[in-house]
Amino acid sequence: MPRYRITLEYDGSRFVGWQAQANGPSIQSAVEDAITRFCGETVRLHGAGRTDAGVHALGMVAHFDLERPREPRTVMGALNYYLRGQGIAVLAAAEAAPEFHARFSARRRHYLYRIVNREAPLTFDAGKAWHIRGPLDAEAMHEAAQHLVGFHDFTTFRHAQCQAKSPEKTLDYLTVEREGQEVFIHAGARSFLHHQVRSMVGTLRLVGDGRWTPDDVRRALEARDRKACGPVAPPDGLYFVAADY
């Protein structure tokens, strides 16, 4: 029973999220359906991360098993054919070892959060970035972000319904960089809590627009209290970039 590893790019604004749900199309169901249409087999697709509604991916890793072996190239071509026009593309496909698991084998996950910082509304980037009109000090945001790097109790930056056993996580890096009117926030960790990146970004924004100091972010972290978190950033700007194994 061969196992396949695929890398997916998707426009999350067209989906209710990664996981199958009753209220609209999910990425997981769309890809599972495409696999079934391709080879007639009913499979379960496992992803490295379960992105929320509106969250995008540039390189989501997922795996599934087939009864009958197929060429990875054929798998990629066929899935892209059945997914056409849906906003999901298979960037790569390969056979994987039987013990490979997209979710449990991942050693590190990388996310990007995009902000477009300008007066005018978004056209091409509508739904693909967080639009912030007022001035934003990316350097102050970067300085504040460094308080969050390392091993911490991230209760402040965790969704109330987060299912993780522990709020303690190691954040490997969190950087904020401006390029013209865009602000790019990169985050990496073995795993993240539910809404952790969007909670951290929403809080850093308060530093960016001068309402908070970088030290206020450290205090919010130390409070270990969801109420100390800034307003959660919208899903529009969040991209699952890659998973390391």
Added chain:
Amino acid sequence: MPRYRITLEYDGSRFVGWQAQANGPSIQSAVEDAITRFCGETVRLHGAGRTDAGVHALGMVAHFDLERPREPRTVMGALNYYLRGQGIAVLAAAEAAPEFHARFSARRRHYLYRIVNREAPLTFDAGKAWHIRGPLDAEAMHEAAQHLVGFHDFTTFRHAQCQAKSPEKTLDYLTVEREGQEVFIHAGARSFLHHQVRSMVGTLRLVGDGRWTPDDVRRALEARDRKACGPVAPPDGLYFVAADY
């Protein structure tokens, strides 16, 4: 009677083109309607270039006159309000001299053509770039492009219905550069013939995939014959970047 100069960004995939037409929404009509809704005046909007259906703009310049003076900041805010959700944004607005004309005063126009060169279909970039699957030699394309730079009779690269009085134009620059899976083609000239950029790009693509040599492009130019042109590139990848005055 104050004249206003505005800079527009738009997603051309949602429009029949710049000019008002019976078969769907045009950028010109959308902006003229927004001006009327804002101040009650009926105006004519003049653009630096008349982009075709599906062609985008990052910085189209346009002008119009109002009977009653308004603050440029108010104009920008109001137009963006009435244009919301339509894929058009006003990036800047300023008062202009009475003799300023967005089309006739322009000394140079800059276009960008984007190619995404990869196996997988496009998601975020669908309708925003030309998707080419096979290998593309950007260096050979750049070499070929240099044959087109300068003062030439561009009959080969001109739409059969082009209205320009003369096919003779000076192409100031035409560069082809690869950045990862993207190929960027930049073109600048005082003015372009109808379909000139897309005709040049479509022809350079034949060099990129090895069907033509750079010298074949020179011969196509010298033929001064529309039939010597390669297949015209799709509008999806074309962006009006800026106009100089």
